[in-house]
Amino acid sequence: MNAYNFAxxxxxxxxxxxxxLLKGMAIPGYQVPFASREMPMPYGWGTGGVxxxxxxxxxxxxxxxxxxxxxDTTNAVSIRRFFQATAGVAVTEKTAEATVIQTRHRIPxxxxxxxxxxxxxxxxxxxxxxLEPSEVETRKMHALEEYGLMHVKLYEDIARxxxxxxxxxxxxxxEGRYVMDPSPIPKFDNPKLSMAAIQLFGAGRExxxxxxxxxxxxxxxxxxxxxFQAGRADHDCDLCGADNSYLDEVITDDAGGRMxxxxxxxxxxxxxxxxxxxxxGVEAVA
Amino acid sequence: MKDMAMTEAGLSxxxxxxxxxxxxxxxxxxxxxxxxxxxxxxxGIVGESGSGKTTLLNCLAGQLAPDAGRVLFDxxxxxxxxxxxxxxxERRMLGRTDWAFVHQHAQDxxxxxxxxxxxxxxxxxxxxxxHYGDIRDKAIDWLDRVEIAEDRVDDRPSAFSGGMRQRxxxxxxxxxxxxxxxxxxxxxxxxxxxxxxxxxxxxxLVREMGLSAIIVTHDLAVVRLLADRLMVMKSGHVVETGLTxxxxxxxxxxxxxxxxxxxxxx
Numbered sequence: 001m002n003a004y005n006f007a008x009x010x011x012x013x014x015x016x017x018x019x020x021l022l023k024g025m026a027i028p029g030y031q032v033p034f035a036s037r038e039m040p041m042p043y044g045w046g047t048g049g050v051x052x053x054x055x056x057x058x059x060x061x062x063x064x065x066x067x068x069x070x071x072d073t074t075n076a077v078s079i080r081r082f083f084q085a086t087a088g089v090a091v092t093e094k095t096a097e098a099t100v101i102q103t104r105h106r107i108p109x110x111x112x113x114x115x116x117x118x119x120x121x122x123x124x125x126x127x128x129x130x131l132e133p134s135e136v137e138t139r140k141m142h143a144l145e146e147y148g149l150m151h152v153k154l155y156e157d158i159a160r161x162x163x164x165x166x167x168x169x170x171x172x173x174x175e176g177r178y179v180m181d182p183s184p185i186p187k188f189d190n191p192k193l194s195m196a197a198i199q200l201f202g203a204g205r206e207x208x209x210x211x212x213x214x215x216x217x218x219x220x221x222x223x224x225x226x227x228f229q230a231g232r233a234d235h236d237c238d239l240c241g242a243d244n245s246y247l248d249e250v251i252t253d254d255a256g257g258r259m260x261x262x263x264x265x266x267x268x269x270x271x272x273x274x275x276x277x278x279x280x281g282v283e284a285v286a
Numbered sequence: 287m288k289d290m291a292m293t294e295a296g297l298s299x300x301x302x303x304x305x306x307x308x309x310x311x312x313x314x315x316x317x318x319x320x321x322x323x324x325x326x327x328x329x330g331i332v333g334e335s336g337s338g339k340t341t342l343l344n345c346l347a348g349q350l351a352p353d354a355g356r357v358l359f360d361x362x363x364x365x366x367x368x369x370x371x372x373x374x375x376e377r378r379m380l381g382r383t384d385w386a387f388v389h390q391h392a393q394d395x396x397x398x399x400x401x402x403x404x405x406x407x408x409x410x411x412x413x414x415x416x417h418y419g420d421i422r423d424k425a426i427d428w429l430d431r432v433e434i435a436e437d438r439v440d441d442r443p444s445a446f447s448g449g450m451r452q453r454x455x456x457x458x459x460x461x462x463x464x465x466x467x468x469x470x471x472x473x474x475x476x477x478x479x480x481x482x483x484x485x486x487x488x489x490x491l492v493r494e495m496g497l498s499a500i501i502v503t504h505d506l507a508v509v510r511l512l513a514d515r516l517m518v519m520k521s522g523h524v525v526e527t528g529l530t531x532x533x534x535x536x537x538x539x540x541x542x543x544x545x546x547x548x549x550x551x552x
Contacts, residue, residue, distance in 0.1 A: 144375040148412025155404050159440050223418040
């Protein structure tokens with residue numbers, strides 16, 4: 001324990017990150033550059049999210065990590081262990097108990113409340129990246145609020161697939177000003193982006209931080225005649241029977257067998273403990 | 287005197303250029319360029335390679351910052367405004383609405399990985415159009431006007447021939463109904479029969495929409511067909527100006543005489 005400063009990063013670095021976070025909170029959706037540090041994990045594993053979590057964490061916090069909604073995947077387990085070792089904070093798998101939740105690709109099903117912080121791991125913070133390769137140009141477009149190009153992407157989707165086929169990292173407009181990439185969450189989660197908790201986004205390799213304060217207005221971009229639709233698989237969870245959660249499709253054999261289960265493992269197990277049973281589930285052991 | 291009379295009659299130039307100069311270090315890009323462009327007028331700028339034509343055009347279109355001079359444009363809201371001192375967002379807004387720029391190489395002016403319809407629609411969406419059906423109808427209408435078949439609307443420009451790309455670029459630029467079009471060698475790199483069709487199309491569109499245009503080219507046939515007025519440039523200086531037919535049929539400056547006489551007669 002004593003070999004590390006609390007939460008791994010030195011105090012000067014945390015101070016620098018907190019300044020970026022405050023600026024991000026003051027200008028919702030604006031990408032604030034910060035001096036991202038090397039972390040003891042590869043880029044793409046959540047180095048940005050880890051730095052943000054380290055900067056906001058206090059010894060009294062209760063920490064939860066999810067990866068695609070699950071608490072038990074490699075990425076989630078190693079980040080949780082990392083902070084157990086370097087900060088000694090309490091950890092949990094319960095969304096309701098956690099004060100800081102680091103996430104990759106999902107927003108928990110349970111509504112977050114005031115006082116909680118949701119930290120996103122972001123691979124590519126720039127929503128215009130694949131439309132306009134020049135970073136100088138995209139920054140200018142953000143500054144001058146020139147977002148016509150974002151609609152070109154949606155236009156192309158409809159022209160080619162008959163519908164807006166972008167299903168994750170669906171661009172949003174924040175408080176009527178900045179267009180933001182909500183990180184690769186499914187567009188099912190987009191309506192939840194206006195929430196009571198603080199949302200912080202960290203991109204380690206790209207060295208950008210952005211943020212959404214509580215109750216920020218977040219609107220998914222669309223066309224008047226092709227309105228935004230949050231999609232989910234047309235199924236109930238096979239384990240807990242939930243009909244309102246985001247589902248993962250799991251292949252169970254090589255003969256076409258499959259099942260749909262909640263991607264949020266905590267949500268699913270809570271429901272099963274409460275006695276809900278899906279089509280392929282078994283009664284919870286009392 | 288003549289200017290006064292025109293202003294009193296409620297007419298003012300669309301574009302007024304005063305003493306424009308651009309230097310590259312000690313070398314002259316273009317210098318002492320002044321002219322008025324009137325609504326509905328097409329002006330040609332001719333000269334050999336390196337004479338400063340493109341530098342001048344880029345300065346006028348706000349893509350290069352000139353070292354001296356003023357470029358006044360008759361904006362819709364505020365009358366004559368110096369485009370060099372207006373804010374960048376205003377200038378870029380002009381570039382999406384009242385101005386259009388046709389590049390020599392269509393791939394510079396198009397998004398090659400976006401469908402033809404998306405290319406035409408981009409300017410509409412950039413000024414706030416948010417109805418897919420309307421955007422698409424307008425795109426198809428414009429593709430038709432530049433003689434591109436409706437069933438190519440979802441193809442990418444990379445699947446188009448050079449002439450089609452150039453026509454697509456023109457459609458993309460004219461869709462928002464600009465008042466001033468800058469063209470940099472619009473027929474360069476196209477074979478003669480395609481050139482002829484493109485010129486025909488351009489002439490029709492310019493007359494039909496009452497466009498003002500500034501066309502930079504080294505091809506005298508292009509200006510003979512399109513331009514009302516001509517400006518001949520050499521080594522960054524304007525050496526002769528006048529009505530197109532007048533300049534081409536009765537060139538006064540030695541360089542213009544050389545230029546006109548060096549065109550091959552078939």
